[in-house]
Amino acid sequence: MPLSIPKRRFSALSAGMTPVVLLAASAAGGMYPMGRPSDAAPRPVASVSSTAPVVTSEEPQVDLDAELAAAVAPLTGDSTMSVAVLDTGSGDGALYGRRMYATASIVKVDILAALLLQAQDDERELTGYERSRAVTMIENSDNDAATSLMRAIGGAAGLDAANQRFGLTSTTAARAWGLTQTTSADQLKLLQTVFGTHSKLTGASRTYLQGLMRRVAADQHWGVSAAGSDWALKNGWMPRSATGLWDINSIGQVKAHEHTYLVAVLSAGQQTKETGIERVESVAKAAVRVLDRAR
Template sequence: MTLPIPKTSTKMRTSVLSASVTTVFLLAGSVAGGMYLVGRWSDPGPGPVASVSSAADSPAPGPPAPVVTSEEPEVDLDAELAEAVAPLTGDSSVSVAVLDAAVGAGAVYGNGTYATASIVKVDILAALLLRAQDQGRELTAYERSRSVTMIENSDNAAATTLLRTIGGTAGLDAANARFGLVSTTAAAAWGLTLTTAADQLVLLKTVFGTHSKLTEDSRAYLQGLMRNVAADQHWGVSAAGSDWALKNGWMPRSATGLWDINSIGQVRSNGHTYLVAVLSAGQQTMATGIERVESVAKAAVGVLDGARG
């Protein structure tokens, strides 16, 4: 997804999501008093090559051109996201990361570490697909059947089996190092794997982006399962748009009786594609946690929608 760049442009400051979420942001133009974003993944190419001309062809030196400064305000997406999300968190702990997949503009609210619950099942399958690629093979029929059950039905036994297949916690940590997840630590009780919203955004880029350690076929397989989760799991980041693909996680904590409610995925809103990761802890009930996660996902997508003008 790439937008035309008008002749008048202004810079926009955004925060770096993580060492692994490296993006270049440009803010261009003004439309009906608003702004919109143009960007690309950070793959710097060669600089411009100066032309060569004779002295006779060179124009006579003139006065220096005046410095033109834009009157457009700077947009701090992290600050705008915090303003939108903070009132929604209540007495729970919430972190969210959102990225406009086309232009690279994104923001993060909260930098805490959270237990993954069942969203780690996307990570486990990504690691399994990477392992199969390394071995030059397709998934076996059994691995496919376990993968379908794990993602579409959030089956716990399937997750335990496939975690063992990839080499346990060491295998998952090794795959995550290759994916670029820098703040995720696998646990043998896989639902207690610790992660951050920013890291989950890196994982979503691995699943949905073209600059990925996973092949196109591997990505398409995982995306397809995330688009076909069971009907009782049609909640979470899907509330923020349409044409979604997601994986949710929900887990009551025995020590407190409170819930961890998480949701990660891709959604479409106003013609644009967004990657969204919402992590939370300390929810009073599963139902109230889902409601809160959905409101946060909608607010996060709304911030990027609004920044486009």
């Protein structure tokens, strides 16, 4: 079950989340306790002008989506980018960008989550072969392993079926798995499935997948990890044959200033892989700073 986001701090992303998103946190304003009537006789009350200003103690509205947009827009350059971020403790979150992007290799987290879900349904453990393929797919981002496990879950139809159960309403699987279309808001839901306690995946399944994401190969220690420490992530990078431009994506969990954040950054139209990585890292850091300042 996705985590909740108080409406006063969150607007655009909540519109893209499933209804259960609103269950885990309370609204910060709008409700006030009523004082108990006094048992004593009422005292005379002085007349109050109808034109007197009304004083309210409600906290100012904070539009984190707007603050995130102001922080991220200058960082995108000539590319298109989207980011979704959630503070798992406070429930504060924000979204910048709603368009769909090709997943590239971040879909490998989704493929393994689908495999684990199917194994749970069958009340079985992953086979030795499945585990070996899963390790190679996540830690080394091996494409052959991803193709093998994509076939094992029933291809695009199997992935779509799992995503429906995960609540990913804006993700469409592709036979060529790297071309699966998704949004940053949906990738945040996937991260909540992997790292949240209210999930279609069991604790054992989540722990297994989290462990692989913490052990990605050294050449993949980039992306959302730049926003904090004690991270777990999966990156995706893919040059597009039609344009020669790059799709660079990164999803994961990081810790910063004693808070835990889920961050999903998607991008397209990057001139080079290196430029794309720099922008993804800058956007991830900016997103975490926005929520950090909101506390």
